[in-house]
Amino acid sequence: MGLLDDLQTNILIGDGAMGTLLYSYGIDRCFEELNLSNREQILRIHQAYIEAGANVIQTNTYGANYVKLARYGLEDEVKKINEAAVQIAKEAAKDRAYILGTIGGLRTLNKNTLTIDEIKRTFREQLYALLHSDVDGLLLETYYDLEELTTVLAIARKETDKPIIAHVSLHEVGVLQDGTHVSEALKQLEALGADVVGLNCRLGPYHMLRSLEEVPLPTSAFLSVYPNASLPEYRDGRLVYETNPGYFKETALSFREQGARLIGGCCGTTPKHIAAIAEALRGLKPIVHKQVKQQKEAIVVQEPPYESDPPxxxxxxxxxxxxxxxxxxxxxxxxxxxxxxxxxxxxxxxxxxxxxxxxxxxxxxxxxxxxxxxxxxxxxxxxxxxxxxxxxxxxxxxxxxxxxxxxxxxxxxxxxxxxxxxxxxxxxxxxxxxxxxxxxxxxxxxxxxxxxxxxxxxxxxxxxxxxxxxxxxxxxxxxxxxxxxxxxxxxxxxxxxxxxxxxxxxxxxxxxxxxxxxxxxxxxxSARNADFLHHEVPGITLSDDIRARMAACANDPLQSARExxxxxxxxxxxxxxxxxxxxxxxxxxxxxxxxxxxxxxxxxxxxxxxxxxx
The missing domain is CATH 3.20.20.220 (TIM Barrel)
Structure with a gap:
């Protein structure tokens, strides 16, 4: 039985955070490099999530791509880091959990820092490393930019028939940053061949539940959700998440009611949160019918005030x-x-x-x-x-x-x-x-x-x-x-x-x-003004002729201005x-x-x- 067969009749439990968990241990460097230098620590985290009840784990490869590894001088280690991550996950799983090869989104605030072509090249390198290592499926997570996600999803779907989970991330309840409603975004991902579609990161359970209330059950895919533990608190120079795992136990039942069949955690979640989810859902089957909450009436955006003068x-x-x-x-x-x-x-x-x-x-x-x-x-x-x-x-x-x-x-x-x-x-x-x-x-x-x-x-x-x-x-x-x-x-x-x-x-x-x-x-x-502009102001260049003309009247302020x-x-x-x-x-x-x-x-x-x- 494979992952998709299992999802037909069961709710599967995903793992929780890797990066923020390592951060909470005092590690503040490239988390993906630990696959090479401290594989035992990554192995223990995978094992802890499996012991907590996760039957789907993800490789420690969220940022294991050329662009993000280059920040640490590790851009030539993409293949090695991804392959090591899969080996560690397999050692931890031992047929007790499915292994998803994780590829994180690249575009954040500065959308134009990376072109689509650059994203494609970076994505393909990591994708091939993970597929070559024979993961059970792919997890495309934390994509704020729908254009980026649809682009890489199309590439992945063409390259493999393994299960693909595609997650968007939201700044606001129910809507992507380009204004697309979450239900429309998930529909697009489903049409492009994603086997599981859903949400992860940025929002906690409360706001993710509100977002899913307006999402119908997919017709040819399954729903998933990986909420953050909470909003982080900034304390003594560090970000701290403090949500009570018991809250996750309560909300896990609500996520099931919204049709989610793969439920895990994102930033701030720990094995305790995953254990709470697993306990809440033990023995429960997924729902097959859902009453979708009507989307709010479209908000009428007023036209700007009338301008008498043309722009x-x-x-x-x-x-x-x-x-x-x-x-x-x-x-x-x-x-x-x-x-x-x-x-x-x-x-x-x-x-x-x-x-x-x-x-x-x-x-x-x-x-x-x-x-x-x-x-x-x-x-x-x-x-x-x-x-x-x-x-x-x-x-x-x-x-x-x-x-x-x-x-x-x-x-x-x-x-x-x-x-x-x-x-x-x-x-x-x-x-x-x-x-x-x-x-x-x-x-x-x-x-x-x-x-x-x-x-x-x-x-x-x-x-x-x-x-x-x-x-x-x-x-x-x-x-x-x-x-x-x-x-x-x-x-x-x-x-x-x-x-x-x-x-x-x-x-x-x-x-x-x-x-x-x-x-x-x-x-x-003045001549001094000309020399300053020419030599010291970025983006300004004066010809030799102009500088000579200004130099000729250097001692006469009035003539300099006339010149x-x-x-x-x-x-x-x-x-x-x-x-x-x-x-x-x-x-x-x-x-x-x-x-x-x-x-x-x-x-x-x-x-x-x-x-x-x-």
Whole structure:
């Protein structure tokens, strides 16, 4: 009799956690490497779960893949570690338990750190090692990203006819992080050939039960569930799970009532929890009929508030558009900033862009200043958002706050690392990449949080993304733009350019893109300014000619400013022929320079319109 035959008539008991159990023993390194260096400890854990009543155990291979082992310099040991894990599990089982080869999900918060092709290559290497070692089945567990799970499941189903258990993980009750309802997700997995479908990790028994209440019994597969012990407590620098095993005894009966036929435990569970489950279910048969709780009526997500003005990405497609960056001050006091904002607004710019602690230097909050200039002058603020300073929780809160304030133009950027700024010891968060942040904002525009939970309203963010053309291989920079468009970017704002020929090259390389580009122009203020930008600011390169022109007037501040303006106008002339959008960057709050340049652009635009009407 095999695993699937057994599940036809019986409820099987899975094992519990491996990683968190080892962690509770004080081990804080690569758990999978222990298959080689301390096999006796892994063997004892398997044996303890079997003695507790588990008749299905999983190999200690959750993270035994190239990507995760590479963190420990063990990327060349994938085959050896997986094979050793199966040997240890077989020694423990001795025909008393089925052995599942476990493969964990790779995508977590930074979805775009791994491409699907990279996931496929990594998955296949581990898959073949486990299948070659002759496991009884496969357990695909802790997959938050449905695209990843469906991709690897399809590969596994093609390579083997052994039983496959496929588990999704949820941030919120009943819904995946992309908004897919859990019943629909499990249906997709069943259609792709999974023999057992279900849930594991992240949620405890209470929330997993609530999720399964809306899931019908599969027609050609079985249900499984591996809840966490509880929510972890952070104590003395360590995560601690403390759920009473007796609670698992009670909830095991409820899981049976929801149709689960394979019941085990995930993070925080121990042999005591598994023993409680086994005792509760001893002698009981699985149910064959289930009353499914009606899903709640679809939550109506309100459309965003009506906007009388079109967003920037629509404006720049139709006409000349000028946006200007005016950095928030590094010190308290905003009189000069407000004077600059007012002067630029009177010129007629379409938006004032506000950096988010540029160069990792603390400045007055761009949201605070954006609120002030919006209310005081009616200026459209374009708020930069970096991934550096806020974790995933803070980023979502930040976006909700911007929406609530009616500021719906944002620029999503990775952000300069903390080590280049005033506080090099500060932590750079980077929960998300700029690609992930763009996707998150797009998901907000669809009315969903990162976890897939409805926000109650759709946001209406116009999403800008950064473009650095000052690179050795422009084609690779353009590929990044293409990827950002796929993620949801509406338009791009470039780093400043200082060469007419380079502007032409950028146009030729990007003219096929569906998203418009604002070309960055930043006037130089002095020879020292030019040298600093050229040598020390990432992503900015000046030509030898421009540096020589600035050097020629190094001792005359007024002439230096005039030369900087002249260079900028020449660059504007080149950009004007090829791009509708110009992004002026104000140096050192010297707004009179960008006021003059904005006037210059609008005069050119008026002259252009007159010629077209002749």
């Amino acid at each position: 920037l990405h629509e404006i720049v497609r139709k006409r000349r558009s000028v946006i200007v960056e005016l950095d928030p001050p590094k010190k308290l006091g905003i009189q000069k900033f407000l004077a600059g904002a007012k002067a630029l607004h009177e010129v007629g710019i379409d938006s004032l862009t506000l950096a988010d602690n540029s160069l990792a230097t603390p400045r007055i909050s761009n949201v605070a200043l954006g609120t002030i200039i919006k209310e005081k002058f009616g200026i459209r603020p374009l708020i930069h958002i970096t991934c550096r300073d806020r974790n995933l929780i803070g980023l979502q809160s930040h976006l909700m706050g911007l929406h609530t304030l009616g500021m719906n133009h944002v620029l999503a950027v990775t952000g300069d690392p903390s080590k280049i700024g005033d506080f090099p010891g500060a932590t750079s968060v980077y929960d998300l990449s700029s690609f992930d942040l763009i996707q998150l904002i797009r998901q907000f525009n669809e009315g969903l949080s990162y976890s897939g939970k409805p926000l109650g309203q759709k946001t209406n963010f116009s999403i800008a993304a950064a473009f650095n053309p000052n690179v050795r291989h422009l084609d690779k920079a353009v590929q990044r733009l293409e990827k950002k468009i796929q993620c949801g970017a509406h338009y791009f704002i470039s780093q400043p350019l200082y060469c007419e020929k380079q502007i032409e090259q950028v146009y030729e390389a990007t003219k096929h893109l569906s998203a418009p580009i604002y070309i960055g122009i930043m006037p130089l203020t 900087g303006i002249a260079i900028a106008k020449s660059l504007i002339d080149a950009a004007f022929e090829l791009f509708n959008g110009i992004y002026l960057i104000t140096p050192f709050l010297r707004y009179e320079m960008t006021v003059e340049l904005a006037n210059y652009i609008y005069e050119k635009a008026r002259a252009e319109r007159k010629l077209s009407n002749v």
